[in-house]
Amino acid sequence: MNATRFFARMSLDTEVGTALSDTRIRLLEQIEREGSINRAAKAVPLSYKAAWDAIDTMNNLAPEPLVKRVAGGRQGGGTQLTDYGRRIVAMYRALEIEYQAALDRLTERLKEVNGGDVQSFQKLMHRMSMKASARNQFSGTVTGLRLGGIDYEVRIALDAQTEITAIITRASAENLGLAIGREVFALVKSSSVMLVADRSVKLTARNQLWGEVSAIHEGPVNSEVTLALPSGRSVTAVVTADGCEALGLRPGSPACAIFKASSVILAICE
Structure with missing residues (x-):
């Protein structure tokens, strides 16, 4: 069997569906760094519209907004994370470290099982993923x-x-x-x-x-x-x-x- 490794591209699910993904977390991190949705979107990279769509979805799904618009920023206004948004980003990154370690253990375990095919398992997981x-x-x-x-x-x-x-x-x-x-x-x-x-x-x-x-x-x-x-x-x-x-x-x-x-x-x- 070819050497294969799972990589942590984690998504966080609530009781009603997926709320966060690696791309969305990177977008939040860039918003915190840049203070601008336009610059953050370019850094991810995402289109400006796709970035705002992601923010709207996250704010709609979360118990409280993760991102807010602010007046009087460096260029007359901007976008920034709320305290809740910062906590979510920190929690995601901490969980991601543990997630990667678990995936590495899973890969080694599958190699020990007769007929364990990591690539086939990856394809199955991909097919089971869906978005609305x-x-x-x-x-x-x-x-x-x-x-x-x-x-x-x-x-x-x-x-x-x-x-x-x-x-x-x-x-x-x-x-x-x-x-x-x-x-x-x-x-x-x-x-x-x-x-x-x-x-x-x-x-x-x-x-x-x-x-x-x-x-x-x-x-x-x-x-x-x-x-x-x-x-x-x-x-x-x-x-x-x-x-x-x-x-x-x-x-x-x-x-x-x-x-x-x-x-x-x-x-x-x-």
Whole structure:
């Protein structure tokens, strides 16, 4: 058997999914070093958009934000880690050392087993890894369950300030083993999110999250608009360029992200 070694590219999982990876930790370390998301992204390297997407995801999944925007930085503003973010980076690196040592012991043990094929095992682990394509990924706790015929209305608290509602089939609720207090993962495609800027507009959609436009990534037809929610989480929508202009969306302007309860996909990790 060819000499093969596992290398520690650790990811940290919560009850509702993967929250941290080596790339994200390196991004956090560069933010701490540079004080700028642009310079940090180049150092990793990541695109500016990919870096902000990663930050939004981490802040959404964590109990409290890891990264915050600050005013009055070296160039009029910047980005920095919170104390919680610094603790998470330190913990990750400490665990990574132990993780690598464990992998080295595992490699040696596999070599001792008849037919132990480290490379085949690596391929299996790679195939079992998966990521969700939904742009908006939240973790939360089930706070309400109401049966309505064949459907369940599920209320999920993302934090003390933010709650969303999902509608799933009774069979899905039973399959997931949903119960009050259970940690769940909520996924919402950015194409399912609509935006409004007028507080007087009345809509039937159950989920209406007011925030402030934090970023707009413009495309030739559609733009990707990210709202920063008061809790530090964020939600992203895909809006036509004309729609963006008609709503007068600009960084710093208030807007509401709206999506149907039926657009929320729930998942759990066992």
